[in-house]
Amino acid sequence: MTWRTAPHQPDGEATTAAYPAGPRTPRGAARRAATATVFLLAAVLTGCGGTTDAAGGSTPAGDLDENCRATRSDAGLEVTLTVAPCPPTGGGAAGTAGIAVKDADGKAVPGAKVEINPEMPNMKMKGGNQTARPEGDGYEAKLVLGMAGDWRITVTVTPASGEASTTAFNLTAKD
Structure with missing residues (x-):
């Protein structure tokens, strides 16, 4: 068992209140950061385009x-x-x-x-x-x-x- 899955600390206290809040694993934090980056990139890209005129050229x-x-x-x-x-x-x-x-x-x-x-x-x-x-x-x-x-x-x-x-x-x- 790891310290995160152990039901009790060595002195018999419950572990849920003793551990700080935050990402449970480094992998979970990396996933959340990657997801946030994807959403930010999508938001930037959707707001960056001009329009295309009938001739296919780009207009401001x-x-x-x-x-x-x-x-x-x-x-x-x-x-x-x-x-x-x-x-x-x-x-x-x-x-x-x-x-x-x-x-x-x-x-x-x-x-x-x-x-x-x-x-x-x-x-x-x-x-x-x-x-x-x-x-x-x-x-x-x-x-x-x-x-x-x-x-x-x-x-x-x-x-x-x-x-x-x-x-x-x-x-x-x-x-």
Whole structure:
């Protein structure tokens, strides 16, 4: 008999209360860990795909259109995010985020402080703020998506004069 199957301890006490709770065997713990890993992998994989169009090509999922562009409005500003490469890729390869900012009259907003913050809400991963630099009539920042899957890109624009604007864009990065 082993200590787990022995009905009594040497002093005659019952064994059920004397042994700590937890996995009964290392093999059982390994099985539970493997099962949890399989379920986690399945959850990640089901949320990572884009869609396939009628021609069989892949189109970006989330808020982006077929040109990897999306527009949102907040606090009187219109913010357009354009992601390259299209479709966006995960795995740590550096891409770019182009940000166009227009006022209520449709004019470009120069001299604003523009920051992007990529995060993966399902995995509770944050990419850290990146400050965009002026580029033409808009702004550009490096965009690094650590892995394939669903991402939220939060863009914060603080004009030289006026109220700050925060908009969020959802996208799905491919492998």
